[in-house]
Amino acid sequence: MPKIVISGRGGCGKSTLVTLMAKELKEQGKTVLVIDSDESNLGLAAMIGVKPAEKTLMDYLGGKPAVMDKLMAQIRGEENERAEFFMENSGLSSLSPEFVNWNGSLALMQIGKIEHTLEGCACPMGAIARDFLNHLTVEEDQWVLIDTEAGVEHFGRGIVEGADSVLMVVDPSNDAVLLTEKAAELTEEAGKNFGAVLNKVDEKTRLILEEMLAAKNIMIKGILPYSSTLAQINLQGESLDMPSAIEELDKLITVIT
Ligand SMILES: Nc1ncnc2c1ncn2[C@@H]1O[C@H](COP(=O)(O)OP(=O)(O)OP(=O)(O)O)[C@@H](O)[C@H]1O
Ligand SMILES: [Mg+2]
Incomplete structure (x- = not known):
């Protein structure tokens, strides 16, 4: 099955969609790896109800200075054209528990977190995420x-290159629509599949968004309504659940299969 990048503007519901999809896929008997590539995301583990592993991928690879050294060597031409952190392909079941934590058939891993002020940009995180995804084999x-x-920084960092498709979460705002158009162009350039998921919509905003995205030839693959219960669960830091959205989630999962 595909490796899917969930993208979108700040606060549109990326982590919420990742969580709801992951839980529904688990319900369906699938094995799911959630990769947290957002270095300032602190709430995802609580949302999916899986504790982070002891190490981030960055820590597992020796920390940011070690990864930076390898990237700098590549820039100086002492390494291959692309710095490689993984030499062999590996499947989900052979990933080290040092950086992947499983709860039944649902796992969470984090690429890296910003731990200190002035520690530099997040580019090394993009480089290891891309290389990890390129070497990750996924079964049916x-x-x-x-x-x-x-x-859309993850497009620049090449994370999309290591994935198969992009799902763009679109909340009811003009900014989200403009960013979706940009992301669709970048996804096409990367040669990957693209689709939108409307989130936090009501009847009126859904209709407007459908019209705006149709005018830009952007396919809508799923629709999640605004739910005050969901917002409340998130606020209280509890594991997310949205029983009213199961039918929509099942449809979305079928459409992208
Ligand atoms: N369908 C929904 N109904 C109600 N509230 C929602 C819905 N989807 C997301 N939210 C709320 O919107 C806020 C942002 O959601 P979330 O953290 O998933 O967004 P995000 O895109 O991951 O944000 P960030 O850009 O910070 O990573 C949260 O408070 C969440 O509970
Ligand atoms: Mg998030």
């Missing part, structure tokens, strides 16, 4: 969902 009943930081 396995899914990989990649939660990203707000905006």
